[in-house]
Amino acid sequence: MADSRLSALEAFLKDYPSIKYIPPSSADFASVREVWYHGRRDTPLAILQPQSAEEVSLLVKYAKENGIQFTVRVGGHNLEGRAIVDGALVIDLRALTSVTVADDLQSATVQGGILQQDLAIKLWSKGLVTPIGTIPAVGYVGWATYGGYGPFSSHWGLGVDQIIGATVVNSNGDIIKADENLLKGIRGAGGTFGVIVDVTVKVYPLKSLLAGAIIFDAQDICKALTEFNAAYRRLLEDGLPSELTIQQLVYNAPPGRLFGVSFFWSSDNTEEGQRWKEKIASLGPVIMNTVALKNIPDWVTEMRALVPSSVYGGGSHTHNLKQITTEAAQVLGRNLSKMPSDPACMFSVHQLRGPSTSHSTNDSNFTYKNNSVFAEREPHYMLEILGFSTTEENKHVCEQWASDLANQFQQETDTTNILPHAYISLDPINNGNMVRIFGSHAEEVFALKKTYDPDNVFALALPLLK
Ligand SMILES: Cc1cc2nc3c(=O)[nH]c(=O)nc-3n(C[C@H](O)[C@H](O)[C@H](O)COP(=O)(O)OP(=O)(O)OC[C@H]3O[C@@H](n4cnc5c(N)ncnc54)[C@H](O)[C@@H]3O)c2cc1C
Known part of the structure; x- marks a missing residue:
């Protein structure tokens, strides 16, 4: 056959x-x-x-x-x-990698096969950036169209909210410009309606980047996580600049399990950035601080080393929280103290605040909310619980750890602190549950599928809509 x-x-x-x-x-x-x-x-x-x-x-x-x-x-x-x-x-699509910047330098049309690292490097050479995720080898369109959390989230918002146009090969095989309805579906449900051969996205001028890792002493991970988050909450109450995005990370490195933050300052006012670097470093006992002025190619090289290039297992879960409360930090800390030492077991916290949330005072936020099917618009912390392994033998223990963490979190912490939606890209376990992924937009996603792909030509595209 x-x-x-x-x-x-x-x-x-x-x-x-x-x-x-x-x-x-x-x-x-x-x-x-x-x-x-x-x-x-x-x-x-x-x-x-x-x-x-x-x-x-x-x-x-x-x-x-x-x-x-x-x-x-x-x-x-x-x-x-x-x-x-x-x-x-x-x-x-990996041969489709061109990037065409508009004359007014406000947007760029990016072909559908580019990796985030190549997009970031091409834009940087023109003094520009657009939001990307933490791991450079991820495909850009696959990252941006299903949500797109990353180190620019606080400043310019999610990947999904950068998309202002798209060209799609539709279910008849025709090349079409996405109309507003299709664009709305692409912003959250990605390639389920067609092959996205390019997207036009917003770009921003940036000449300097202050970025790196601040690693805290975390021999007692529960204490370290709880104290850091209590101090960080106080800092937030006083107001944090939008140019600063912090991602908390717990991962296994050659010296052992580390807890720290990825610090990312996306503004040319680097003096102010240096002040924030000191403030964040003062939130715990620092054992290493690599935050420095760097360019995007160097940052990309550093980030490439963060996760193994291939993994086994399948324990990835997310929870969206309103706050990392003391109770939440303690449950997380207790479970993180048992994290297997495999380098593919990881935990991270992406914070979403700023323009992509409904608490933003920016009017364009309402456009984001209404013009996408991405569900979670409350300011939140997205817990990324990765129970993968670098060897097949380790996979069960890593999967089990991640699943225990996700379940215990649900059972042992204040459920009113947990928001209803899961992040599709990092929570495949919930991929069958469209209401958990798309919330009130779920019906709309099915209706768009019927309109744009009535014969289910893209049956294997994500999310799998039956
Ligand atoms: C190590 C790692 C780190 C990650 N970090 C982050 C992060 O920081 N933030 C975040 O938000 N997410 C993150 N993710 C999730 C990631 O964004 C998604 O898994 C993303 O969809 C991967 O895209 P890809 O092109 O690399 O994947 P692929 O496996 O190549 O593609 C997956 C599917 O996406 C669809 N797709 C992709 N491109 C197109 C296109 N051009 N047209 C139509 N359909 C398309 C297709 O259905 C395809 O089968 C991470 C994932 C991993 C494994």
Whole structure:
């Protein structure tokens, strides 16, 4: 069966020699197939690398006409490796990486196959930035269109709120400009309605970056986490500048388990940034402080080392909290003291405040809220609980730890502090529960799917809408 489908595909591709064809028999197959998650070893029918939007359109038409299921792949960082499915074609967009900055320097049109690191470096060379996530090898569109938390969140908001236009290969295989309804769906439900061949996003001028890690003494992780968060809450009450984004991290490094914050100051007023660096460092006993002026290429290099490049297991959970209260910090701390020492077990806290939240005084916030299907607009802390492992043998213990943490948190802390929504990209366990992901927008997501993909051509796109 696969052979007859492959020979038909090969005959079709003869007319389009620029589309790169990588069947399982190719010497490149194993390396091109590689994704972050190693727990599923699915073998796709073949991998195809189109070189233009027109070639993506040809492939979608071909797959539809021949009843072949396909996935879309960019950075390969879906937590369950869902960009690769047994027997399905892979449309691998990684050759589509151009970035075109508008003349007024307010926006850029970014092709759908670019990785965050390459986008950030290209914009930096023009004195510009746009929000990206913490891990540079993640695909940009896959990060931005499902939410997009990261080190610019407090200043300029989520990835989803940067999107002002998109070009999509739709379910007929036509290349179309997304209308306002489709854009609303793309802002939160990503590629479920079509292949996103480019997005136009807001960009911002920035010449200096003050960034790095502040690591605290955390031999007693419960005490360290509780005291840091109590002090941080006091700082917040006095007011924190929007240019500062703090991400708390607990991770395993060669010296052992570390607790600290990723400090990110996105303003050219670096003197003020240095003052905030001191204030954040004063919130606990510091054992290492790498915060310094740097450029985006250097920051990208540093961040690449933060997580292993491939993992097993499957224990990723999120909770959105209103506050990291003392009670919350203590439950987290108790569980973090038991975190397995595998480098793929991690815990982090993304804080969302500022323009993407409903508490923002900025009028455009209401536009964000109404023009996207991203649900959680309360200011919040998104707990990212990653129970992965670097070896297959470790996977059960890591998964169990993450699941215990998520469950105990739910059972042992004030439930009124836990917001109703989960973050789709980091909580695959909740991917079947569309109300938990999209809240009051869930029905709208299904309705948009019916309108834009009535035949479910993009059946394997995320989220899986049945
Ligand atoms: C190590 C790690 C760190 C992460 N850090 C963060 C973080 O800091 N903040 C955050 O918010 N999230 C984070 N994430 C989650 C990440 O943003 C999502 O998993 C994202 O969807 C991955 O995109 P990708 O292109 O790398 O993945 P892939 O596995 O290549 O793609 C996953 C799916 O996304 C869809 N997709 C991607 N691109 C397109 C496109 N152009 N057109 C249509 N559909 C498309 C497809 O359905 C595809 O199958 C992280 C994930 C990992 C594994």
